[in-house]
Amino acid sequence: MLKVPAVSMQDNSGFLDEMIKEEWVAKRVSHPQLLAGVGETFSRSCFYVVLTYCPGISMRQWRDDNGAPDLMVLRDWATQVAGALTALHRQGILHQDIRPENVLVGDNNTLTLIDYGAASISGHNFLMASEQLFIPGDLLFAAPEYFVGLWPDERAEQFSLAVLLYYLLSGEYPYDAGVAKKTSYSALLKLRYISLNQRNVSVPAWLDATIKRACHPQATKRYESLSEFVYDLHHPNPAYGRTLPLMERHPVRVWQGISGILAITVIVLLVLLFDAP
Incomplete structure (x- = not known):
């Protein structure tokens, strides 16, 4: 698959850098659920990037066509995306644009995480300019850290994955559009999670509590790792055993x-x- 810049973007060095970075990440990190690069055996006479063609439909299109996935499918998808993100994190890369459009659903519900244009590499490219804080990706899926000037880490990706799962189940967002409106740490403390049960989504209370913890506004109160989050999605945590009022x-x-x-x-x-x- 070839990607070439639009004519209007051919002189935009920042945009071209993002395209080069996407190909670099695709070649550097190998995982079954990550879009792969292509080994070069040719010389280039113009600017373009080469990526492996990946068939499938976007996760958003899948939900539009099929509605909310059942819990077995949801857990499987969470495991696949978490595996892809973990492979990136081990190389010091944050994807930073986890949303339904960037996850392709293929045969047998096999997922592929695509689009590395917003990725940060050991923090590089987090700031577009010295005076402006860069908020990458879709604002509805971005972690609160980006909006209040805190440095993101892997737990920011956990937040985005939890919001993605919440969206798949409900078609809504756990704080509506509230996260993007917060510009201070004190404002984050006022955010209130909207339970899936309040959205009339029938899920076990412990599963709702698991997603709630993973997308907590404060990064320190989320899971220590993606693997812990995925484990709790598969195994009821006794701490969440109580029934919601x-x-x-x-x-x-x-x-x-x-x-x-x-x-x-x-x-x-x-x-x-x-x-x-």
């Missing part, structure tokens, strides 16, 4: 019930009032 599971029904009780109380009081001598 009814108000958190079905807030609309609770308020409907309260309103019904109040209405009945008012009717009874009115009957007693008019029947009184």
